[in-house]
Amino acid sequence: MATQRISRVFGAVNIGSFRISAIVAGINEVGDMVVLGSGHRASQGIKRGYVTDMAAATYAVRDAIDRAEKMADTAVQKVWIGCSGAGLASRIDQFDAEIGGRRIEQEDIDQLLISARDVIQPDGRMVLHAQPAQYRLDGAHGVGNPKGLHAERLGVDIHIMLAEGAPIRNLTEAVQNAHLEVEAVVGSPIAAGQACLSPEERDLGVALVEFGGEVTNVAIYEQGMLKDMMAIPMGSADITDAIASAFGIRRFQAERLKCVNGSAIANPTDHREMIPVNAPGEEGTGPIARHADDKNRIPRAELIGVITGQLGSLMEEINKALKTMRFTGQRGKQVVFTGGGAELVGLADYAQAAIGKPVRIGRVPHLSGLAEAHVKPGFSTLAGLVLYAAADPVDIRAMGRSHTRTVKLGGMGMVGRVHQALREYF
Known part of the structure; x- marks a missing residue:
């Protein structure tokens, strides 16, 4: 069978506190996503989503993308970056315009979105996304595409993802220093939601919990869009540290105990x-653990006790976040866990009992060519980045640069249009 030709290639790097992962994927001639190569390595120079060592972070990014490129036998110049820290925040802004009952054309939609840029108030922060989530016709919500419909008033809900400017610039610079151009920085709740949630779940209402290494993001999806999110400065690395402290052992030993047992x-x-x-093969090396026997073995019950103790604290914070974002009653039906921490055995059952809602583990969707090692919840954001890039989302901030303005011609209409042209071109 002949190899299908790849029409477009996407590169992505997910910068986490535990690992930095990279992927090279493309769209084949029948429109399917094909993973050409993927790779990961231990994170360096990153703490709770923030760059703390520029040189180390740059080296880790370059190493991860090199592994993906070598596997893909394809080099990339531009990448999409996944970000889980940097003070991420999400909100929905609304904008309305009078249509006068006539049929809505594409020009009306474009002009609405261009005008909607004025409602964006970043309050000193950086805007990562500013995208139309859904439209409203005379107050009726949930319209995906209003073109061809009639309305007196057309409105749009704009989803805005914000972040602190300096941390985002540090992330961007770390990638640029690795000789890569940054296509865009994408908030990880957007990418993970693209990978793990079905359109129906996003419409009915679902809480997506990204259980990362040092940050846990709780995002609420409803009516097809991300409505709200909160970041909790806790993650699976805190469980590792608790194990290391409880038994007086090294971090790498604690991480192995957590993952294996x-x-x-x-x-x-x-x-x-x-x-x-x-x-x-490592018997006789390293310190003897507290409560260990003469063969340096510990009761599994004590290990699980430490793990559940830390999980209990995290679930309390998740419950607080869900209540703050009013994910209750009819809205709060389903919770989906993803991220590296979601790979812990029995997490779904534990979380369901602690949160009191149905819980499932969100997994990476089937993508042709994706390595078996990367078909895990810890790589959902990475897969979501290329899916998000392939969807080619509209950002209203990029609209209007080549847009032809519609000028109503009155008594001075031609003069006004010439004046507008002079302002734009000179």
Whole structure:
């Protein structure tokens, strides 16, 4: 079977506190997304989503993209960046215009969006996205495309993603120093939602919890768009640190215990099961753990106790965030966990009991060519970045640069149009 030709290529880098991952993907001639290469490495120079060491962060980004490019046998010059920290915030702004009952044309929609730029008030922060989420006709919500319909008044809901300017500039510079151009910085709740949530879930209402290494983002989707979000400065790395502190061991040992033997659900046999602190072949190295036997093994029950203790604190914060964002009653039906922390065994059952709502684990959608190692919740944002890029979302800030303005001609109409042309071109 002949290899299908790739018409467009996308590169993306997700900059997390635990790992930095990269992907090279393309659209084939039948319109399907094909992953050409992907790679990841341990994060460096990043703390809770913020760059703390520019040189280390740049090296990690370059290494991750090199691995993806080598696998893809394709080099990329531009990348989309995924960001989970930097003070992300989300809001919906509204704008309305009189139509006068006539049939809505594409020019009316374009002019509405251009005029809607004036409602964006960043309040000293940086705007990452400013996108039309849905339209309103005479107060009726949920219109996807108003072209061809009649209305007295046409409105639009603009989804705006904000972030602190300096941290975003640091992220951008780290990528640019790796000899890459930045196509755009995308808030991770947008990318993860693109990958893990179905259109129906986003319409009915769902809470997306990105359980990352050092940051947990809680985002509320409703009526097809991201309505609100809150960031919690806690993540799976806090569980690792708690294990290391509780047993007096190194972080890498604690991380291995969490990933290999950890669980969010206790079992009656855990008290009788002793698990080795060291990996096979590393016996006799490193410190002896507290409460360990002469073979440096600890009861699995104690490990799970430490894990659930940290999870309990996180679930309290998640519950507070959901209540603050009013994700209750009929709105609050479904919660989806994703991110690297969502790979913990038994998390869905634990979270469902703690939050009191149905919980599922959001996984990476099937993408042709994606490596098996990357078909995990921890790579959902990475996959979502290329899906988001391929969707080619409209940003109202980029509209109107080549847009022909419609000028009503009155007594001085031609003079006004000439004056407008002089202002735009000189």
